Amino acid sequence: MSMIVEKIPEKIRQYCKSIKKKDKSIGFVPTMGALHEGHLSLVKMSLAKCDETVVSIYVNPSQFGHGEDLNAYPRTLDNDLMLLEKMGISAVFVPGNEQMYKEDHMTSVEVSEITSVLCGKSRPVHFKGVTTVVMKLFNIINPDYAFFGEKDYQQAAVIKKMVQDLNIDVKIITGPIVRESDGLAMSSRNVKLNKKQRGQAPVLYKSLIEAEEMLMLGVSAVEVKQRIADKIKMQSEVLIDYLEIVDPVSLENKIDSKNGILVALAVFFGNTRLIDNILVNKIDNDRNQNEKAG
């Protein structure tokens, strides 16, 4: 059966209901398009786990702040659809703004606390836009499973919190970061890098690996942050938005070693803001416990 491409919420809803009627499970991969291997790895996970896979492609304006790259965000719909069709998914939901946000739209979903740190600190409206649109998409598709990438670690954490707090009947599954051969995390925004920036960008992953090694050796979070910030700043034309070592559950600096440690960063290369992170699972000593990482 060929892939369905639908822009009307009510129609994709009816399609998804017809799947559920047949007692088949639905896996859902929400995306903003400009698909890369990271997205496709989530689609593969869904295809393996669920009877039918639905992907959405929607560049959601409500998760972009003023002055952010909403208009410059890459859009490659034809290529995206070709890639998805080849993979054998069931349907793609491609709404426009006129379908998703009516003029009199006035409802939002918001997770507090864990959205005020990391990306939420520099992008104050971002996660409210994400949770609102994901709640809408979940209500339209009604999936059994939804797949999110671990590159957007905080986004996945926020979605999981929303699902738990609002009793949403969906299981959230995260997929590991997919990287280029030189370690750069796949991102739709990578195409915006010029040649020089593209050459510098792998420093992010190299720094995260170094941070992991130091943390495993028991170097304090404060010192690790300082050292990897210095390493990143050696590149010209970069600006660190944030660089944090936090508890992977609370996203706070107060680290509980039983949860492991999350090293997360956002760095501007020119106008292009890239994020990356590493989850350090095992700590050999307890020097990092309950330490204020400042």
Add this chain to the structure above:
Amino acid sequence: MSMIVEKIPEKIRQYCKSIKKKDKSIGFVPTMGALHEGHLSLVKMSLAKCDETVVSIYVNPSQFGHGEDLNAYPRTLDNDLMLLEKMGISAVFVPGNEQMYKEDHMTSVEVSEITSVLCGKSRPVHFKGVTTVVMKLFNIINPDYAFFGEKDYQQAAVIKKMVQDLNIDVKIITGPIVRESDGLAMSSRNVKLNKKQRGQAPVLYKSLIEAEEMLMLGVSAVEVKQRIADKIKMQSEVLIDYLEIVDPVSLENKIDSKNGILVALAVFFGNTRLIDNILVNKIDNDRNQNEKAG
């Protein structure tokens, strides 16, 4: 089959799923208990329309502000369950706070604009609490239809907006206000009135009827408000919280006569705050159009 009484969200969810599996429709009546004929009229509507009816009883703390009557709110669970069992509903969901709000709860659903007027003005956190808990309840029960009383006119309007904006797959049905023989709108809070207050309270409905008559005759909204405020204030020990004549859709003073006109009020009798409203459908002239009611 006897009525199921369940306090665990996941268990009532599984029960509701088993109903859906049989292709039966679910009608849902969310309540805070202390059931009266108003609630029961909604239950009857659901029983008539849907294959199975589920009622929830939960005094939701997040919709009460500081200093409001959360602790004093009447609780009559045994009697409520007896009434519901007699009516032949399928299940009652009776969660406790420990089921509904975990210690680390941090997610809310909020409708803006139409929640900043009328009850929202004097109860600033109220509707955020309502929309959050109703979203949770919808996600747990997954009803086809949900029933709300028109006494809480603004609440029903806010819920409808949330359903529309978040693409929630439920149809909202409202039921008319049920009144005592002397016109007082049924409310769980009526039991809090002392004898004198109970004697005075019918002035609310009498005033609304008078307002309707005046509006039909073309008296201006400003004048109607003044006259019925004077009438209510003739009672001792009452305090008008608000008294508004608004468009029933926007809830703003700018009235569009094609929508009709809503007269809504909230009045304290001692510590007991009662609300009531009347929807005036037909206006014989256009004197009220686009008039600033102040």
